[in-house]
Amino acid sequence: MIYTVTVNPSIDYIVQLKELTLGEVNRMDYDNKLPGGKGINVSRILKELGLDNVALGFLGGFTGQFVKEELEKVGLKTNFTPVAEDTRINVKIKAQSETEINGRGPKISEAEVAAFKAQFDKLTADDVVIFAGSLAPNLDDNFYFDLIELIRSKGAQFVIDTTGESLLKTLAQKPLVVKPNNHELADLFDVEFTGMDDIVKYGRKLLDLGAQHVLISMAGDGGLMITKDKVYRSYAPKGTVINSVGAGDSMIGGFVGTYAKTKDPLEAFRYGLACGSATAFSEDLADKAKIDEILPLIKIEEYKKELLN
Numbered sequence: 001m002i003y004t005v006t007v008n009p010s011i012d013y014i015v016q017l018k019e020l021t022l023g024e025v026n027r028m029d030y031d032n033k034l035p036g037g038k039g040i041n042v043s044r045i046l047k048e049l050g051l052d053n054v055a056l057g058f059l060g061g062f063t064g065q066f067v068k069e070e071l072e073k074v075g076l077k078t079n080f081t082p083v084a085e086d087t088r089i090n091v092k093i094k095a096q097s098e099t100e101i102n103g104r105g106p107k108i109s110e111a112e113v114a115a116f117k118a119q120f121d122k123l124t125a126d127d128v129v130i131f132a133g134s135l136a137p138n139l140d141d142n143f144y145f146d147l148i149e150l151i152r153s154k155g156a157q158f159v160i161d162t163t164g165e166s167l168l169k170t171l172a173q174k175p176l177v178v179k180p181n182n183h184e185l186a187d188l189f190d191v192e193f194t195g196m197d198d199i200v201k202y203g204r205k206l207l208d209l210g211a212q213h214v215l216i217s218m219a220g221d222g223g224l225m226i227t228k229d230k231v232y233r234s235y236a237p238k239g240t241v242i243n244s245v246g247a248g249d250s251m252i253g254g255f256v257g258t259y260a261k262t263k264d265p266l267e268a269f270r271y272g273l274a275c276g277s278a279t280a281f282s283e284d285l286a287d288k289a290k291i292d293e294i295l296p297l298i299k300i301e302e303y304k305k306e307l308l309n
Contacts (some may be wrong), residue, residue: 001052001053001054001126001127001128002046002051002128002256002260003053003054003127003128003129004039004040004042004043004046004053004056004129004130005039005057005130005131005147006037006039006040006056006057006132006133007057007134007136007139007143008037008057008088008105008133008134008136009037009057009058009059009067009087009133010035010036010063010067010088010089010090010103010105011034011035011036011063011066011067011087011088011089011090012033012034012035012036012090012092013032013033013089014030014031014033014034014092015030015031015091015092016028016029016030016031016094016095017030017093017094018095019095019096020093020095020099034284035066035071036090037057037132037133038132038133038161038246038249039055039056039130039131039132040055040067040071041246041253042132042249042252042253042256043055043071043076044074044076044253044285045254045275045279045286046256046257047074047075047076048285048287048291049254049257049271049275049291050288051257051260051261052077053076053077053257054077054078055071055076055077055078055079055080056078056079056080056081057080057081058080058082058083058106058108058136059082059083059087060084060085060106061085061086062086063087063088064082067080067087079119081115081116082112083106083108083109084106084109084112085106085107087105087106088102088103088104088105089103090102105136105137106136106137107137108136108138108139113143117147117150120150120151120154123151123154123155124154124155125155126156127154127156127157128157128176128260129147129151129157129158130159130161130252130253130256131144131147131148131159131160131161131162132160132161133161141166144160144166145169145170148160148170148173149173152173152174157175157176158173158175158176159175159177159178159256160178161179161248161249161252163187164184164187164188167180167188171206171209171210171211172209174210174211175212176212176256176259177211177212177213177214177255177256177259178206178211178213178214179214179215179216179217179248179251179252180216180217181216181219182199182216185199185203185206185216188202189202189205196224199224200224200303200304203216203226207226207228213225213227213259213265214227215251215255215269215272217251220236221235221236222234222235222236222273223236223273224303225265225266225269227265231302231303231304232269232301232303233300233302234269234270234300235299236277237277237297237298238297239294240281241281242281242282242283243279243280243281243282243283243284244280246279246285247276247277247279247280249285250276250278250279250286251272251273251276252272253272253275254268254271254273254274254275254276254291255268255269255271255272258271258272269300270295271291271295273298273300274294274295274297274298275291277294277297277298278291278294281294
């Protein structure tokens with residue numbers, strides 16, 4: 001089973017109007033309320049690919065109930081841990097420019113954390129747990145690291161979509177895949193890249209530190225996948241970018257879901273790229289039809305074998 005973890009989910013309240021004037025009464029042209037959270041996005045992509053998964057995390061109050069019901073309406077399996085305080089609301093204002101007002105989220109009690117962690121006692125070596133998104137206000141990085149140790153003790157795989165020092169601290173536990181972009185990778189090692197060879201060199205350092213697969217996204221320049229013995233490059237398919245929100249989550253969902261099913265990293269890379277691009281070319285997360293449309297456009301080539309010597 002694949003489990004996604006969204007520690008601090010939300011209702012994303014989207015408001016659209018021609019122009020926002022501060023200090024005045026504004027009337028919206030359109031509004032919508034959607035369940036939000038990076039792990040939830042991954043679950044939605046996995047569902048589009050026909051891959052069974054369960055969404056985990058914390059939900060509370062009437063806002064949490066809304067999130068749960070909306071996910072169940074589209075057939076997602078959930079097993080959220082109930083909490084006393086309300087799930088947050090994030091306001092996304094789309095006017096002459098885009099403005100976001102994100103809620104902090106509920107405080108999670110020790111008893112609620114214990115109930116959540118108890119779910120991981122049943123993990124097996126066939127399971128994968130994907131952590132994505134921000135933590136609730138009173139939880140620190142040790143929350144993730146403690147869970148990762150528990151997951152690995154069961155023989156299960158994990159993925160955590162994070163950057164910086166938090167990424168480095170997880171590598172010793174051998175994450176299934178890590179996904180920095182080229183700028184994040186440079187910042188991680190405090191260097192400046194002068195070309196593709198530098199990106200590959202430092203991407204391989206993540207493998208040396210423990211990552212099983214390394215994906216490096218390079219926006220319009222496509223992406224790289226670095227494995228123990230090969231490097232692959234893909235160029236971004238042509239299309240109009242409509243939506244950057246959720247593209248990275250979609251790439252994680254496509255890669256992890258396909259790898260869990262096939263154990264083929266190259267095929268997983270192909271689906272990861274297709275899912276990420278399909279979301280970028282859609283108003284919301286990609287659906288299966290859009291993923292299937294983009295998949296044949298993904299071209300992957302092996303990159304410079306001599307770098308591996």
